[in-house]
Amino acid sequence: MRKQAKNVRETALELLEAIEKNQSYSNLLLHHAIEKNHLPAKDIGLLTELTYGTLQRKMTLDYYLQPFLKKGKKIENWVLQLLRLAVYQMVYLDKIPDRAAIFEAVEIAKKRGHKGIAAMVNGVLRSMQRQGLPSVEKVADPLVRLSLETSHPEWLIRRWAEQFGFEKTKEMAEVNLTAPTQTARVNTAKTTRQECLDRLEAEGYIVEKSPIIPVAIRSLKGNLAASAVFKEGLITIQDESSMLVAYALGAEENETILDACAAPGGKSTHIAEKMQNTGKVVALDLHEHKVKLINDNASRLGLINIQPLTMDSKKGSEQFERESFDRILLDAPCSGLGVMRRKPDMKYTKKENDLFQLSKIQIELLTAVAPLLKKGGVLVYSTCTVDQQENENVVASFLKENPEFAGDLQFKNRMPEAIQPLIHGFDLQIFPQDFSSDGFYIACLRKKV
Structure with a gap:
């Protein structure tokens, strides 16, 4: 022993x-x-x-x-x-x-x-x-004390407190110390949520319906990636926050969609499932080995309407005609401050300047994909971070420079009922403590006709 x-x-x-x-x-x-x-x-x-x-x-x-x-x-x-x-x-x-x-x-x-x-x-x-x-209680400054109590760098605690207030910061830092629940998305092109639950329970898993997402299940015991249900392409391992992106995009059958930063393909495959395997989802990534992951996921799920391409999205206009996509998703590279429960080491390696550098890349990417969207089309910008510089400020900067775009106020109507109270206007910041998922940001923009 x-x-x-x-x-x-x-x-x-x-x-x-x-x-x-x-x-x-x-x-x-x-x-x-x-x-x-x-x-x-x-x-x-x-x-x-x-x-x-x-x-x-x-x-x-x-x-x-x-x-x-x-x-x-x-x-x-x-x-x-x-x-x-x-x-x-x-x-x-x-x-x-x-x-x-x-x-x-x-x-x-x-x-x-x-x-x-x-x-x-x-x-x-x-x-x-x-x-x-x-005793940590001996530390006089409440922000320094919270930093030590929850093992978050002081610069980050101060930044969050400034942006969201002390209480929200404290809740977020405390939730970041807990283990995330594994969640999966049901492939509705092949099966139903209830059938998946029944099959997984028969395999010995303890699972339940997600109260947030109509196509999601939560695993209370057992790694769903090892299940026969996963291997048969009936589910995809994905966080509930991440699943909200496909709802925000609202893709319809036979449309042409661009997923500009797609690997490993969780969101691309969700969009493709929502389109019932019709139309086309062009899924881009800069790295060939990551594009292979998109391909692997699509074939495991039996999806034939995804076209993965190894490509820098900043050069999209060289490859695609202007206004050739009905909807565009830009799930941008970000600091990942919303997924620290899954990658706790990230807390100690990120620097405040990283956020500034990333926000410049995010604006470049948005500016590059914008001309590819048809008039009247929807552009969704999303990140798995909790920071205004990478989120609201990027979107505000983009809208200021691109007057042909406006916030899409229909966004709320496309979202699952449980999420709607959190939405005010055309964007949404999910905190890890909201429903114990990843921290996530989604903004919906529409190109004027």
Whole structure:
């Protein structure tokens, strides 16, 4: 038993090191580690909890550790990661006794380092156990305190508080520390939601209808990507916020649609399903390997009305005639601040200047695709972020420079009933705490006739 549990902790330690060193996405590395080590199901849960939990709480863990580390003495990165991992278990995991967390950390320290490191790890953790944690309440500035409590960089907390107020920021930062629920979209071109629920329950999954999206299901237990229902192309793994984009676009049968930044194809395939496999969805992406993902998704779902192309959307006018698309979706590259629950490492790698740089790219992309839209057509701009510079400000700047476009006030009528109260005018900012989905922004514009 102990050997297996130790292996999980060692794997978690290696993952934490790799994520910090290479600034790699935690979700991709975790998936690779699970496959490579052939971990049993019970260990997958613990590995995920240890890796994500320690990443999610990194700033808080460092605050707790600080008084117990010798000032001015540099410790190797792997030792710091090991201490964070142990403290995370001691503070946040009720099922793991402190003595087990400390013992395992000391054993790994012996194996990876030498007796001196093992003694230091043991000393720090036992001192912490005896003396208790330093209180975050001692921090006077409420924004700095919230930053430490929720492990969000101070610049981001200050920015959000300025844009959305303290309470909304606090709610968002706290929700970002929780695990997201897996959701899937039913392929209505092939089946119904009830049939999917029945089939998944027969396979042993615990699932329920989404109260937000009429074609969505939530998994309370089990990874839906491993189900026969997924393999048969009856569902697509997609967050509920992301599903709202196809509703906003409102594509109708036999129309010609442009999805300008389409990979991996979740939104393209949803639009294609809504069109009942008629018309054409031209799905662009800059990278060939990502275009392959769109192709793979379309063929798994049995969709024949998607045309994936490897192409820079900024050069769309070189490839397509002006006013040749009925509707255009630009799901723009963004800071991703709305998906931090899925990629907790993102909190520590993003810089405030990134948002400014991205907003310039977003405006360029909008300006590039706008001439391709027919008069009277709908242009949807969406991001998976929560920031006014990348969202409202980009749209306002675009409308100012492109008077032939206006906000589409019919937007609300196309959206699922549960979402309508959140919409005022022609755009929508979804916060992660609104219905426990990703943070997301959608704006609907119409080209004047």
